[in-house]
Amino acid sequence: MKKAILTLLLASFLVPAFSQDADAMTEILSKKTATLIDLSYLVASELGMEVTPFEAYAYCDRFGSFGFKVPAGTPLTAKAVSHFFMMNYGLSGGILWSTFKSPRYAWKELKNAGFWKKGMDPDTVLSGRDIVVAMGKFLSMYPKARLINPPSVEASDRYRKALLSAKENDE
Secondary structure (H helix, E strand, O other), rough: OOOHHHHHHHHHHHHHHHHOHHHHHHHHHHHHOOOHHHHHHHHHHHHHOOOHHHHHHHHHHHHOOOOOOOOOOEOOOOHHHHHHHEEEEEEEOOOHHHHHOHHHHHHHHHOOOOOOOOOOOOOOOOOHHHHHHHHHHHHHOOOOOOOOOOOOOOHHHHHHHHHHHHHOOOO
């Protein structure tokens, strides 16, 4: 009975969050190794954005959401996903997380909260199915967690004036 209720609860979070594009979701679920592009797409879907996986990655990369510099096709590890969640959803943690903001300490914080299975290695490469389950579990464990507004830098007055004074070509 508990398994049925848990499955129903998990499905109730997954269906609205990921009801955007069945083809993209099917592709993510069938992958043996998930990437940053897949994680970006799941986050964008949860926000209700209608974008392709690559557009979602470009959006996250533009705002520095990853906090680390790795190519988009790099396989996702448990500690990379933990770091993404802790940094972008503004979760507080212990002294080591607060001081260093390291992927390792992000993974430890979520593992101690019961998010990851006991005995799981932080460098475990996640499959597409694993990342979808992790996203659903994260949203159910932290229902009040919201993405932090990305920092945006104002254009300098010099550039702003140049843009405002530029005439568009009427060709």
